[in-house]
Amino acid sequence: MKVILVDDERLALDYLERQLMKLDHIEMLGKYTNPIVGKEEILKQDVDVIFLDISLPEINGIELAEQILERKPDIHIVFVTAYNEHAVKAFELNALDYIVKPIIAERLIKTIERVRKRMESSSKQDTSLKEEHIRLNVLKQVTIETSPGQYSIMQWRTSKAQELFFYLLQHRGQLVRKSALIELLWPEYEMDKVYSQLYTAVYHIRKTLEPFGDRFQIANATEGYILNIQNVILDVEEWESRLMSLLPLTSGRIDPCSEVLKQYTGHYLQEFDYWWVESERQRLKELWLEASYAIAKWYENEGLFDQAINSYNAICKQHPLEEEAYLALMKIYDSLNNHHLVHRQYEMLTEVCLEELNEAPSYHIIEWFKQWKENTVHL
Known part of the structure; x- marks a missing residue:
């Protein structure tokens, strides 16, 4: 195991070197009080492990580690700190990767063993995988x-x-x-x-x-x-690519497009409420809705009302506040003289708007329903 030490305290460097040299299979490549010089040597040499002090002049040890990992991502870094273990948690450091001053021999042995196991695990990875x-x-x-x-x-x-x-x-x-x-x-x-x-x-x-x-x-x-x-393979990227390859819709693309839409099983990063996710989530939602409406309207225009109803219902299920889907269903049921289901769709829309938005459906839908009721009564 090839090791380099970086600490601005000479006594701490010498002490850590003595402790490490008592262990088997340790090769000391260098020790540096100047972090900039230390970084240059680390990047030049074939190093396995760096023992790196967090509190350094000129540059923070964590920042230095980040710069080194950018160039050598497989290198193993053990942070060394004078802070007690409670304070270390505030740094959000992985317990596997730090030791606290003054360094205790038993603790150093455990750290070396953990690093050695990690190195062995990495070397066993099948590169073909x-x-x-x-x-x-x-x-x-x-x-x-x-x-x-x-x-x-x-x-x-x-x-x-x-x-x-x-x-x-x-x-x-x-x-x-x-x-x-x-x-x-x-x-x-x-x-x-x-x-x-x-x-x-x-x-x-x-x-x-x-x-x-x-x-x-x-x-x-x-x-x-x-x-x-x-x-x-990022599922959202794959899904969008497949969907876009099937648009605009043709009769031969209806079934494949329907299958792709079924793969949209949940919203983008649905588990998280990050505000910056919303624009991308909305963009993907609009893609799904555009294709879903296109399929439903194609079925409707072809007189395939059962398939059109299924498609509009899928929209309502995925996006309960999508009012135009409810209105399309009401119009289809009206054309089929199924007055009960026209009423039912309007009631469902009213309920969801009240529950989610605490308001009534859009004005044009209310007016359509009123006019439909009047015409129905006169029949």
Whole structure:
């Protein structure tokens, strides 16, 4: 195990070196009190593990770790800190990746063992598997394919890391400025502290995505970050691509398009109430509605009323406040002289509007229903 130490305290460096050299299979490549020089040497050499002090002059240790991981994402970093364990939790650091000063030999041995196991696990990964595609689902429930056909919920160390990942995912392939991320996630923090929060969150994202190899890559640009994904099938991206390939509708595309619409089983990032998700959620909803109305109207124009009714009912079920679908159903039932179901549809719409919006249906629907009742009475 090839090791480099970075700490601005010479005595702490020497002490840690002595403790490490008592252990088997440790090769010391260097120790540095200057973090900038240390970073240069780390990037030059074939290093397995860095012991990195959090409190450094010129640059925060977490920020330095982020810069190193950008260039060497497979390197293992152990943070060293003078803070007690309670204070370390405030840094939101993974317990696997830090040791507290003064360093206790038993604790150091455990840390080295954990790092060694992680290295062995990484080396055993079949590189051919990294070339295979995996699926990431963001419609309804967020799950990721951990083995062929097996899915699990993505687990995040902090809620901020989770939101940051989803924001980068939504803007995948685009530069997202650090200033925008700070304003989004930490608007209440002081500027001298907020960057540590950002770098910590990015660090946790990298650790969470580590088992998936190079499928997820967070590029660190001067102004911000770019998330690139490869060999990852994103369900929402796949769904939209299939849908757009079937529009505009033709008679031969009706059935395939209906099948694609059925795959839209829940809204985009449905589990989360992030305000910035709403525009994308609304865009996808409009795509679904546009295609759903097109199919329903095609059936209606062809006189296939049972299929048209099923399609409009599907719209009402997916989007209970979609008034035009209820109105279309009322008109179809009217054409079929099914007065009871005209009444029933209007009652259902009235109930849902009252329950969800605390108001009556739109004026033009109320007027249509009034006029229909008058005409029905005169028949």
